[in-house]
Amino acid sequence: MNEVCFRTRHLPNPASLETYRSIGGYETLKRLVTEKVPAAEIINQVKLSGLRGRGGAGFPTGLKWSFMPRYYDGPKYVICNTDEGEPGTFKDRDIIRYNPHQVIEGMAIAAYAMGARVGYNYIHGEIWAEYLAFERALDEARAAGFLGEHLFGTDFSFDIYAHHGYGAYICGEETALIESIEGKKGQPRFKPPFPASYGLYGRPTNVNNTESYASIPYILQYGGQAFQDLGVPGSGGTKIFSVSGHVEKPGNYEIGMGTPFPKLLELAGGVWKGRKLKAVIPGGSSTAVVPGEIMMQCTMDYDSIAKVGGSSLGAGSVIVMDETTDMVQVLNRLSYFYYEESCGQCTPCREGTGWLWRVVRRIAQGKGRPEDLDLLLDVSNNISGRTICALGDAAATPVISFIKHFRPEFEYYIQHGRSMVTG
Amino acid sequence: MLSAEAIAQIDRELTKYPPEHRQSAVISALRIVQAEQGWLSQENITDVAEYLGIPPIRALEVATFYNMFELKPVGKYKITVCTNISCMLRDCASIVQHLEKRLGITFGETTPDGKFTLREGECMGCCGGAPLFHINNTDMYEFLTPEKVDEILEGLK
Ligand SMILES: Cc1cc2nc3c(=O)[nH]c(=O)nc-3n(C[C@H](O)[C@H](O)[C@H](O)COP(=O)(O)O)c2cc1C
Ligand code: FES
Numbered sequence: 125m126n127e128v129c130f131r132t133r134h135l136p137n138p139a140s141l142e143t144y145r146s147i148g149g150y151e152t153l154k155r156l157v158t159e160k161v162p163a164a165e166i167i168n169q170v171k172l173s174g175l176r177g178r179g180g181a182g183f184p185t186g187l188k189w190s191f192m193p194r195y196y197d198g199p200k201y202v203i204c205n206t207d208e209g210e211p212g213t214f215k216d217r218d219i220i221r222y223n224p225h226q227v228i229e230g231m232a233i234a235a236y237a238m239g240a241r242v243g244y245n246y247i248h249g250e251i252w253a254e255y256l257a258f259e260r261a262l263d264e265a266r267a268a269g270f271l272g273e274h275l276f277g278t279d280f281s282f283d284i285y286a287h288h289g290y291g292a293y294i295c296g297e298e299t300a301l302i303e304s305i306e307g308k309k310g311q312p313r314f315k316p317p318f319p320a321s322y323g324l325y326g327r328p329t330n331v332n333n334t335e336s337y338a339s340i341p342y343i344l345q346y347g348g349q350a351f352q353d354l355g356v357p358g359s360g361g362t363k364i365f366s367v368s369g370h371v372e373k374p375g376n377y378e379i380g381m382g383t384p385f386p387k388l389l390e391l392a393g394g395v396w397k398g399r400k401l402k403a404v405i406p407g408g409s410s411t412a413v414v415p416g417e418i419m420m421q422c423t424m425d426y427d428s429i430a431k432v433g434g435s436s437l438g439a440g441s442v443i444v445m446d447e448t449t450d451m452v453q454v455l456n457r458l459s460y461f462y463y464e465e466s467c468g469q470c471t472p473c474r475e476g477t478g479w480l481w482r483v484v485r486r487i488a489q490g491k492g493r494p495e496d497l498d499l500l501l502d503v504s505n506n507i508s509g510r511t512i513c514a515l516g517d518a519a520a521t522p523v524i525s526f527i528k529h530f531r532p533e534f535e536y537y538i539q540h541g542r543s544m545v546t547g
Numbered sequence: 548m549l550s551a552e553a554i555a556q557i558d559r560e561l562t563k564y565p566p567e568h569r570q571s572a573v574i575s576a577l578r579i580v581q582a583e584q585g586w587l588s589q590e591n592i593t594d595v596a597e598y599l600g601i602p603p604i605r606a607l608e609v610a611t612f613y614n615m616f617e618l619k620p621v622g623k624y625k626i627t628v629c630t631n632i633s634c635m636l637r638d639c640a641s642i643v644q645h646l647e648k649r650l651g652i653t654f655g656e657t658t659p660d661g662k663f664t665l666r667e668g669e670c671m672g673c674c675g676g677a678p679l680f681h682i683n684n685t686d687m688y689e690f691l692t693p694e695k696v697d698e699i700l701e702g703l704k
Contacts, residue, residue, distance in 0.1 A: 199565075208672035209669070209670055209672060210670070211631045211632045211633060211669075211670040211674065212632065212633050212670070212674055213670075213672060213674070214672050214673050214674045214675050214676075216672070217672055217673060244563075248672055249578075249613070249615045249684065250615075250668075250671035250672060250673070250681060250684075250687070251671070251672060251673070251687070252681075252684065252685040252686075252687075253685075253687065285563035285564075286563075287563070287571075287574075287575075288574065288575060288578065289574070289613070290574050290577075290578060290613035290614070290615040290616060291613050291614030291615035291616075291669075292612060292613050292614060293669060293670070304574070305571055306568065306570060306571055307568070307569075307570030307571045307572065307573040307574065307599075307601070307605070307609065308570070308605070308608070308609070309608050309609060309612040310612065310613075325565065325568060366674065366675060367675070368633035368636070368637075368674040368675055368677060369632075369633055369636040369637070370636055374633075374637075374674070374675040374676075374677070375675045376675065405632075409631075409632060409670075441674075443632060443633055443636070443674075444636075445636060449636070453635075454632060454635070454636075457630070457631065457632055457635055458632055461631055461632075461669055461670070464669065465669065467612075
């Protein structure tokens with residue numbers, strides 16, 4: 125099996141420095157730094173790899189790196205986003221658990237290419253054990269001379285610190301994350317300016333997801349083309365899919381982009397209890413739900429999930445629902461989540477998420493009114509595109525897609541005061 | 548007053564940030580004090596703010612914004628159950644019911660002996676291990692069944 129981020133997972137002590145060294149770990153960093161490989165060449169390989177941001181937005185990583193000012197008088201930062209709070213997403217935790225050194229090496233290569241001397245890994249509050257493990261990995265890397273002053277006897281110095289969050293989904297949004305590292309409430313900033321010009325402490329900053337950084341050492345070790353070839357045009361490389369919900373074997377599966385969905389479902393043991401597939405949320409709770417029969421036609425890459433599935437690949441968080449699932453109750457829980465996690469800064473999001481949740485809840489409690497579905501769509505459309513960050517859209521997308529694909533279930537609740545599925 | 552032990556831990560956090568940005572350590576500092584005290588009083592928050600040299604309101608804002616801080620006393624063991632979608636699909640409701648029955652409390656409440664507090668949590672980024680909860684913000688327990696919950700609770704003295 126072709127694995128990139130999980131390269132060490134099947135070896136003994138996968139997270140140790142020794143194991144990472146045994147697959148050539150840190151040799152790439154050493155080569156780039158000691159041979160003084162020009163930044164432009166590194167960024168070109170990343171562009172060639174077809175790597176797109178694994179945090180959800182899918183922005184081309186090489187292009188993002190090229191936005192960082194080359195010449196800047198003062199500190200620049202690289203930040204790794206291990207906030208992972210989007211329901212259905214649990215891959216970054218396993219990357220840190222099984223292969224932390226590949227994240228460290230990826231961040232160091234990024235720092236070398238963008239001229240940063242300090243990096244932070246923002247690790248969300250709920251995974252304390254992983255936070256401590258990552259700090260230990262940093263200590264190991266420092267002791268071995270892969271982090272610190274004058275690496276490999278050159279004038280390149282770089283260190284990384286772990287920053288622990290404390291329970292706020294919004295801090296996954298990159299400017300909220302920056303605010304949070306500054307010791308503030310996690311409220312997203314207006315953009316522009318983008319972090320590449322005004323980021324942490326007002327300095328040029330590059331933020332990437334954990335899986336994005338973990339892909340970098342492989343790309344520079346084997347070449348951008350080799351990574352691209354693991355996937356399909358438009359979606360280079362492998363991707364970790366976090367499969368949860370109604371499957372026999374929930375877990376993380378790293379497979380080539382473009383793998384047919386039925387194959388991924390099979391890896392996860394298929395729909396549990398021999399039941400039929402009803403629906404899939406393919407990219408985390410903020411992406412549109414896809415009916416099972418359409419999902420079975422999709423391949424797991426950006427284009428197919430968008431064009432065939434009418435949704436997005438997001439962070440690759442595949443939530444599987446079987447035929448017994450009550451879609452109204454699922455939407456009720458999701459709507460509560462967005463209401464609860466809205467940072468309160470923008471009126472359409474703060475008011476809109478509360479409104480959406482109250483209307484969905486009343487339907488789910490059997491007290492819905494005939495005009496409620498139109499009301500939900502109207503409120504959703506009034507949130508979309510009217511907020512500083514994408515949380516508002518993230519709250520609206522499930523509402524719109526659940527009603528689009530499962531309207532009769534909602535209508536049944538409104539007419540009969542109970543579920544069409546569970547009675 | 549911050550304890551010497553808390554100060555030592557906060558000082559270690561401060562080494563991560565530029566000296567002129569002591570505020571960056573505020574989440575960690577509050578976490579460290581909460582781990583020691585069980586919850587954060589106004590006095591704790593002011594102490595942290597003073598130590599970092601920031602206005603108390605800045606520390607209070609942070610303490611109220613992040614969900615894992617407790618601004619009122621909680622039980623010795625705070626059990627936070629994820630009820631978000633992946634956990635919901637794996638029947639976290641049965642775990643919640645079991646806890647409620649066994650402890651005689653519901654979300655947001657503390658047992659009269661002050662031993663347990665029950666909280667509803669949002670996605671903890673561990674959805675493959677659903678259903679799950681964490682205790683005191685640090686210890687994660689996954690693939691829960693009512694039997695496993697009993698075992699865990701019996702292990703808590
Ligand atoms: C509400 C919200 C939550 C987000 N949560 C995360 C997250 O947990 N992890 C992540 O990597 N990106 C998250 N993002 C996306 C980040 O803003 C950013 O695009 C990403 O970290 C960039 O890294 P990438 O290009 O490598 O994907 C979130 C965005 C929004 C709007
Ligand atoms: S939904 Fe429960 S941990 Fe993610």
